[in-house]
Structure formats: C-alpha cells, structure tokens
Amino acid sequence: MLRLARENPGWGYRRLHGELLVLGVQVAASTVWEILQEADIDPAPERASSTWADFLRSQADVLLACDFFETVTLSGARMTAP
Numbered sequence: 447m448l449r450l451a452r453e454n455p456g457w458g459y460r461r462l463h464g465e466l467l468v469l470g471v472q473v474a475a476s477t478v479w480e481i482l483q484e485a486d487i488d489p490a491p492e493r494a495s496s497t498w499a500d501f502l503r504s505q506a507d508v509l510l511a512c513d514f515f516e517t518v519t520l521s522g523a524r525m526t527a528p
Contacts, residue, residue: 447471447478451487459489 451462459482463475482489496504516526 447473447481448485448487451482451485456491458491 447462447466450465451457457465459475459478462482463473463478466473466478479489514526516524518524
C-alpha cells in the first residue's frame with residue numbers, strides 16, 4: 447500500500463482503499479488513513495489544480511463530440527445545455 451501511495455502522490459486514502467479492494471485486499475479505509483499517517487504520507491493530499499485550458503485539452507475528444515445549444519429563459523437569462 448505504501449508503494450501505491452508513493453507512486454501516486456495525488457491519491458488520497460479513499461482512492462488507495464478502493465484500489466486495494468480491487469486487488470482483493472480487505473482493509474478498512476480508516477486503517478489506510480492510519481498507515482499513511484504513520485508513514486508520514488498525507489492521507490488526504492490537495493488535489494492538483496488545473497487551468498481551464500488544461501481541462502479543455504484533456505477532454506477535447508469528448509467535448510468535440512457533444513452538441514450544445516443555447517436558450518433564453520422567460521426571465522431573460524441565457525442557458526447553455528448539451
């Protein structure tokens with residue numbers, strides 16, 4: 447588990463817990479939290495922030511496959527929907 451945590455520093459204890467379950471390791475999420483704390487690994491690291499441009503680049507193939515339309519509500523607000 448510690449190797450997984452060190453190789454994936456952006457993963458928190460919940461993600462690690464889920465990966466361990468997939469691998470067939472039955473362990474409580476609270477146990478994962480405690481093990482990480484004892485190893486001086488942050489159990490809930492801050493998520494890496496990304497810019498809007500980074501998001502668009504990473505999702506371009508999906509976004510380009512969507513159709514969007516714009517409508518105006520009775521109150522005059524504009525709404526965009528896929």
